[in-house]
Amino acid sequence: MSNLPIVDLAVIVIYLLAMIVAGIYFSKKNTTADEFTTAAGKIPAWAVGISLYATFLSSNTFLGVPGKAFGANWNAFVFSLSMPIAAWFAAKYFVPFYRSNTEVSAYTNLEKRFGSWARSYAVICFLLTQIARMGSIFFGISLALQALIGLDMALIMIVVGICIIIYTVLGGMEAVIWTEVVQGILLTIGAIIIIGSLLFKIPGGVGTVVDIGMRDDKFSLGSFALTDFSTTTFWVIFLYGVFINLTNFGMDQNYVQRYHTAPNQVEASKSVWMCVKLYIPISLLFFIIGACLYAYYDVNPQLISTVKEQVAQEKLMDSNILAPADYGDKVLPHYMVTHLPVGVVGLIVSAILAAAMSTISSGMNASATVFTEDIYKRYIKPDANDKQNLRILLWMTGIFGAIGMFAGVAMIGVGSILDAWWTLSGIFAGGMLGLFLLGLISKKTNNSDALIGTIVGICVILWMTFSYLIPPEYAYLQNPLHANMIIVVGTLVIFLVGTISQKIRHKTLQH
Template sequence: MSVFEKLHWEDWTVLILTLATIVIYGTWKTRKNKNVQDYIKGGNEAKWWTIGLSVMATQASAITFLSTPGQAFHSGMGFVQFYFGVPIAMVIICMVFIPLYHRLKVYTAYEYLESRFDLKTRTLAAILFLIQRGLAAGITIFAPAIILSAVLGWNLTILNIIIGILVIIYTVSGGTKAVSITQKHQMGVIFTGMFIAFFIIISQLPEGITFSKALDIAGASGKMEVLDFSFSLENRYTFWSGIIGGTFLALSYFGTDQSQVQRYLSGKSVKEMRMGMIFNGLLKVPMQFFILMVGIMVFVFYQFNTSPINFNPQAETEIANTSYYQSYSDLQRQQETIQKEKQALITDYLETGSDTTVEAIKAANEDESKLRAEAKLIIDKVAEEKDLKIESNDKDYVFIHFILNNLPRGLIGLLLAVILCAAMSSTASELNALASTTAMDLYRRNVNRELNGTQMVQVTKLFTLAWGILAIIVACVAYLAENLIELVNIIGSIFYGNVLGIFLLAFFFKFVRGNAVFVGAIITQVIIFGLFLLNEFGHITLPYLWLNFVGCIIVIVIAVLLQTLSRNKTDLA
């Protein structure tokens, strides 16, 4: 079935009107931005709810709405533990970061590091941010593009370019204010679409299967295990990794990442900034819980409806004309048999609540997981033989498969608009922050200090355009990792701990000077890269969330030691 058969005119109308309205409104509303204060800090006019929604929209990319339901479908609710550190981080940021940034009237977070340490430390922190956020900007475009390309048959490169150009138009035109204004409306579209999808999923469950019973079914299948209090490093998501590693990641992201800092620096006052961040802290975990719950309901839906052995449609298409097709089809038929057995077991469980039946359901799910794993091996073999890029891990395709095959006309267009709005909102924030950091922290401080306000606006616009083009290029050459939402967080975790450590040294270790911090940060970044590679190749076990904590501690320890040794040498002399 072609894209034109899947999308009816109602879907095209909703999709095009939603995207066009946001781009045109954002461009028109901010057409009068004249100075740096307006362009980079939004004229310091943002109210707390605009800040809160803008902060949430920046973090909640298309990856969130594509990958998270699939994460719940395959692994259950445990991923929500990843966000447990966010409320803690919000309190610390409100107490420490926001008053300091406001008092110093900074345009970027890294300005503070020059006044506290020196120019080279400010430049290093800015460069670390630019590397990781520049990569992430490309991925936030690429994520929805590759999935929509595979599912709908749209050309991947053209999709990357279209998403990138739409974002560039209003971000270059209006700067921070355009990003904040459009994100407010984008979040409205996103919440509306997700709530509608949630209730439609429940309405399409078999007669007699209420939401309460759906939760019972998910629980019997082992999908409702929210909390894991184990200390095992083998488990990527636990209560402790969320509270410790998640807090450090959130502190780094919301406190030192310019894409977030710029959102609340646009606030009218410290009070508005704090309220916006508290709003985000209170709503973030429930929002992610809800998105995971959508994935759980999709899982329950597919307990009563046939699901593909692999949700990536490209996989079956490429296998169709190979010698593996028969084996792949056999796996599909075995899965359908298991699904019928599970339906009988689920009916029995709902009537009796038997623990024996629960064990039988879990065993059937394990058998189905083994079949899906065998299907992935076949897909990987076909990809290798055909020299193609075929993603066998289908977590990112689960939700979009449900949308296209089960939602009514018009709502498919709305949910596609949700995905593209999320991509645009995150990418806009990233381009805005990348340009501001490049202009203020690198160009103005290291190349040309004589620019006036109007010239700085023009330079920042040019950097926005340049980063937009670079993000499109990264999107066009990128390739899927195991799971897109994890890929973005992995990239962040490699850098964030180090940058957070630099800021904590600035805040709380007053005797430490710039040279010690600069050298310590470089050594730490090399160590973190090494630890990440050792974990990837199986030589050690260190889930990526812990890299934030480890990186932060290492840079603090090294900088303190270097400063102490330097003082001792001075005393001896």
């Protein structure tokens, strides 16, 4: 049975039903494949921008960022600060590039530039990454809601997953975007409510939070040292953020597909900037929640004892020696259950669900689109008509949703496998971005240049990722950089090696 009062459960059920109703409403408009994948390019820029923002801000952000800020500091906020650079590139280069190419898939251009191997490589990487991403969000949301609601994790995933599949299959991209608009607003309201509740309960309010935060260095963005790239300094996180966000805006079908939903190129570029203008201040809210939680439990240390005891039992440690970083991710759910009034908890849980559902529904639609455009129409049935394409899109949206859901169920209790996969997904992301930038910027590189650059880049990425396994006596062969630098170095290596290969080939031909 659920731990929540009936009022909170009712709020959650109403929210889930509302999402299904939205899918039914938009289903009447999905008569063509173009309507399903791009909403026929009729979504206003502000709605596309909120949709991009909601996709960025997953449930992992809603729950994980406050825990990280509670346990450490605001170093991770530097990731948000890096977004304007990636957004500038997206608005100036990526959006015009994709809008000038009518194909909705982000990967068809790779085949035009470098051959079918490049397109297939990117498609496989994307689909596997999306399945793992959806599975991890299903797993994360069920882990959090189990503590809040008290229901079985698998049951939570199945119920939530069925709701997402229904409204995404029925409503297509238009339902995805408009439900994400609602979800983006809801999760923002949820964050504001939590902050208001905390400030009301902390004696001295904002002043106390600032004083305690300054005392314990909770607002630090990290070291600004320009010579240290082995720890999470400001510059390491900043560079990591730039390259990850370039991958999102430039190579991720979830984002590229939205460029086609806007009426024109100008509106699509506006949506990118709106996403950034929303994400930076609202992501800051979640760091503020972490600082407020830290101040609240600093003032009321006796109230955190149950959380510390629970984590101490899990880690087989003495609760008195636990550091805030050891139990930071447990604090927000604990506060919600024990300190928020009836009804409000249901609203916040709905906000957490909204954060998860927006990312999962985007992944489902994007994965179905990539499968249809890059596999079905490319290899299986090149002469498929629009009706056949739409049928495949509908089926594959549901199938990818089910795969993501069951991937989440399979991840229960096997966190180490999840960690290993995300290490590998970082490898693929570095390879995809480097290959894309090589094709976009270096106009003279050809198939062989790209292949050489990709092979060398992936070898470097593999070494940087797994060199920690090298015995200590050969420590000089280990990667000296922080793990977040892997995508940075890997991307640059692919681009530079491919470019150098082109120049060497050109000089050889001249002689």
